[in-house]
Amino acid sequence: MKPVLRWAALALLLGVALAATAIDALPFKDAAQEVRFQNLTRQLRCLVCQNEDLSDSNAKLAQDLRYEIFQQMQAGRSNAQIKQWLVDRYGDYVLYKPPLKPSNYALWFGPFVLLAIGAGGVGIYLRRRAQPQAATGFDEDEDW
């Protein structure tokens, strides 16, 4: 390999390594705090790329929010307080698990309502199908 190429390859590898570590370059107090941070950011949505959670998004805003969450954790704020802080600014949408409240009832109970409608339909269908069979039973009686 030519020296230039070798240096280029080295620079590339270094770049990849830096990019890989950049996402978690926060100085956590201990492993437990890092686990708590990972768990919390996994429950939060990245607003820019909405199918990603905050923990593994590379968006600039996600980086800023991770840093902000990290700082609030250092300041001793609870997970609930940090979540509320985000909800106050970005709405319930930042939470992957939205809270149970009247404006969200359709989201929480809609599937069960649909299930109930389906079950009702099946029930009616089965009862209808059972009746003609009973009628043929009488016919068989007559034949006897």
Added chain:
Amino acid sequence: MKLYVPLAIFLALVGLFGFGLWWNSTHIPTLVPSPLIGKPAPDWKLPLLYHPRQSLDKAQMLGRPYILNVFASWCFACADEHPVLMAYGRDLDVPLIGYDYKDKRGDALAWLAKHGDPYTQVVADESGRTAINFGVYGAPETYLIDARGIILWKHIGPLTPHVIREDLLPRLLKLGVHPKVTT
């Protein structure tokens, strides 16, 4: 009788899917409604882009309504929006404050020199930390803030002549200002 049941189910599904299509064509699912509408704007104090040693803050802006337009030199949609601001900005009869979001000062100055500066004042939020308090998650975004510092309206994405006439103008008229834009 037997035929009616599948037909009813079919029609119900057509209705459901039709509603979904209609909903998606009239709503943009990536727009997140802001919880800050109707609430006081967060306290902010930011350096002026042109004079970084001076700053502008929320208290200085109290007393008359104003528009806060979040932009950045790195934001492509902002370049699309810019001609609209250049055309309408001075006719709205309220200050149009440019909010330079997560930008390098030199880039922002060059960008405004190139595209023109429609703003009354431009503040710079290089770190983007104040923008978090406003719930900014992209650029461009536009806020209408009243004389008491309450956020009345937020638009996500580029302002268009249509948005200005249909959404912004009625709200400005309600505030008792006299924009030169006609409906």
